[in-house]
Amino acid sequence: MKKVEKESLLKSFLLFFFSQALLIGALFFLNYKKDIQTLDEKIFSQMRICSFNLQCKEYGIAFVPKKKQELYRLYRDNDLLSSYFTIPGSQKNYLKIYLPKQKYEQQLISLRKQAISAFLLVLFVTALLSFAFALYALSPLRNALRLTEEFIKDILHDFNTPLSTLRLNIAILEQKYGEVANIKRAQNAVQTILNLQANLRSYLQAHTNQQEEFFLDTVVQERVELFATSFSDITVKVMKTDVLLLTNRDAFVRIFDNLLSNALKYNKKGGSVTIYVENENLIIQDTGKGIKNQKRIFERFYKEQERGIGIGLHIVKKLCDELGIAIVLKSKVGEGSRFALNLHPIIKR
Structure with a gap:
């Protein structure tokens, strides 16, 4: 249930x-x-x-x-x-x-x-x-949820073939014409759809029973290297730590990806993102646009920018609740945002 x-x-x-x-x-x-x-x-x-x-x-x-x-x-x-x-x-x-x-x-x-x-x-x-x-x-609600989940799963499955075709053709065009701006934008658009697909899959899955040990540094470095290539004008500062976590790795990666992606996408030109651990809290701090309505930011479909559909941070909050991670936001419009993830419940002692 x-x-x-x-x-x-x-x-x-x-x-x-x-x-x-x-x-x-x-x-x-x-x-x-x-x-x-x-x-x-x-x-x-x-x-x-x-x-x-x-x-x-x-x-x-x-x-x-x-x-x-x-x-x-x-x-x-x-x-x-x-x-x-x-x-x-x-x-x-x-x-x-x-x-x-x-x-x-x-x-x-x-x-x-x-x-x-x-x-x-x-x-x-x-x-x-x-x-x-x-x-x-409760039975009508459960039936409605089950139908919604089945519909989303069918949509996600049907996305696979056209997305695979798009990625293959973009790769062929890149080999033929090199790194062209239009091809790069097409790659970013496909990647956005893939991220949305991953978010929806995470939303449908239960993660509390699937736990594994992994180092926080390993995840942070992998994800930063993956995202930073698409935002070359943004400086990402990562402070190393030896924190060992015991939780669902896929869900944690999804949380981190969404927060890092937002910090990069909604940053200022030439801005920066700083990632560090402080008092068992993982801090992701940016110099971006900031958030006006911090009380509503985790609501489904709420967004303050034209980009996106407003489910990324809602999924972050849902996954944090599932893993027992408290998330705290501090933001000031025009100066940036600071997300703090309390890792205490998932740190391997």
Whole structure:
């Protein structure tokens, strides 16, 4: 199950479960209060019967002087529950029948345990029903995602033949005419399509379970050499490090490629890109145009330049989340941007 599916499942489950739990809790609370009232009525009824035959083991009996006591009413004192009744032929005293508060509390505890047990049982059944409902509600989303993925995979597969033909013909033209500007632009355009193809493949794959050890320097040097040839006017400074990583290499390369590609593409003429490690953070800093809306930069299809389609940094954020890498952006328009990748979770100790 993909991350977006898990999030949707969890949200649907929590929404349905907590709404039902609140309703069930309110109903059980009202029912508990009603049970207490029923218990009080039962106690008072037993006291009335006791006032006739005086045969009641659980209740105490006393004769008290008449004052302003209200007859046939259940009193709640600090230590006991009591009620007053008339004594036939007596003008001075009332019959007081009482129940010690300790015995009353014991009955309340028993009542409370029954209510809590029933509530937990109903809550458990509600949780199962909520999970089943969330799974059922998720099925249309899963079907839509599956259809989208299959469509993208078909498109990517269909790209292979025309792209291979283009690359072959461009290579033939380059051998025939040498390094011509038009041929170079065609090569760059094909490379852009290939990068997009690689991004989409990475977007569809899960990378958390595929891990391998590799040195950060090796990846950085390989990718810089690959990209720098197409941006000869940009200076790339790489500070060496001996950091060993344990993570999915393809996903990490895709993250680095997107960040490096953006740093080169949107840089100033004669600008620079600096790559170094600081406090277990991989820093990619450029002297480019900068980013205006930093809060939206990782949103899908959001872009501030005419070039591209706005999914590169969205894929970077998705892959970073999958690998457990925190990414932080600092940017100032006209001065450049600084991306920091926290490598702490993937550094091999």
